[in-house]
Amino acid sequence: MPSPDPLALDPISDVLVSPGYLAGPGDSHSIFNALDLAPGWTKAVAFGTDTYYTSPCQRVRVANAAESFYGGWTVSYAEDPLGVPDWITTFDRNTPHEIVAAFTKTLVNGLHNNFADYLSGGQHYTGISSASLTARHRWEPVHGSRPFRTVSPDGHAAYQMRVGWLHEYDELLTLEKSTWRMSVGTDPVYAPSWQAFFSRYTPQHLIAASTAAFTDPTPVARALDHIPDRHRSLVSITREATARPNPLATAALARSTQAQAIHAPPRPTAPTTIAMHAGSRRQR
Template sequence: MSSLDPLALDPNADVLVSPGYLAGPGGNRSIFNSLDLAPGWTKAVAFGTDTYYTSPCQRVRVANALESFYGGWTISYAEDPLGVPDWITTFDRNTPHEIVAAFTGTLVEGVHNNFADFLSGGRRYTGISPASLTARHRWEPVNGTRPFRTVSPDGHATYQMSVGWLHEYDELLTPEKSTWRMSAGPDPVYTPSWQAFFSRYTPQHLIAASTAVFTDPTPVPRALDQVPDRHRSLVSVARADAAGPGPRAAAALARSTQAQAIHVPPPLAAPTALATHVGSRRQR
């Protein structure tokens, strides 16, 4: 992809940005669409700004609470709809929407039968782990770190795994203590521009869906003014193809639930053992 001088473009120009994890959050319409169109899901709006979704089985709750501490998307699953969640995932307000949409789209597709299609033996099981995806895109493990992490080739994104014992309820209460974390920015470890947290029992196929987008080098569509100022010197920007749909329209199409279903690469022969996720204690 050819790189352009962002200063030479109209701030409202539609462009393609790489890497996607530095492109900014962009619009979140595709996330709302996948949930709005999900059969049987209910939706409630509170305080005029906060949106909440509940799955037909009442086990999954999805919240987009704009004024909350993280301000992005929180997803929880509880085998007992009135019980303590089995797992919680949090995407903060600055997480690129493509990463969130991959998670929620895959969630909607699988929750009707408790993700059986995506588990071992299911018709959509791939066995892909997040570690196999980071390895495929030549992310480097950082040895001797706690938590353990792998870093993108440009050094501006990281996927990390906490090691050692942690009471499961601690990570349910405090996202920063979650077993798995994605983050990106000029300094993705200590001052990340955005973070996503996955507690220990979050199903592997859901994390892998987000990781596939997180690690994908394919440019993502944005309006130029949606790219954070602190990322302008770190990204490559190209004009959108005038012959095709504009990036705003392309984003809605390319990141739809159907597109996400085929976005994850085929399984590797030997996934990295370190990233084997523990299945839900109630789904094993």
């Protein structure tokens, strides 16, 4: 009988991790691909590691500056392409890629008509807010907190909103003063593993798109050794229901004259739980 210990698996084995906000950043190819394929967007690579995208209207800049303080992705919008940004959103380098991709995909899809399709009366308008999403998934408000915040049922994720007046330029210059923030970790407020910041005028439907991915309880796919060590005791890990085929074995089977006579046993229809609180074989 196979060992239930996930460490008995190859470290690069694909597993499903829940909750997704603790799964680590994962593969960011989906973000790059969406921007690479966006019609009319331009791309520039600087310093060998930093990637910059510009929208056709020149109002949006997307940067993946790997060696910057926060790393990750920064998105800015300026009505005047040469002026001060109207809003800035930053996802640090450890933010799960599903959360970033939800934001950038919605941004790219709606920018051509200034998000009219996502506003009231538009074909993609849902009326769903970040507050309703956290409430739907039973996140609890922390009464009396400043900034106001709601916390996930496990206590390891927080969504907060700063209240009170602050000059808009202050939050553009200092991310920690942003109106909205997502944060995750063993102590998501004071010692977060990752953070995302949204300044006051970031369109609400973009924030809601990221919040939907942030609060989604569906497990996400990761390589086993990409789960952050500090989160191993906080997540549930299950084997993927369908293993990825081995390309060499598939090719050999196709060439075999006996291929038609081979009948593989049926695959399991549901994930098999490996462990709830697993240790790590690598340090990050």
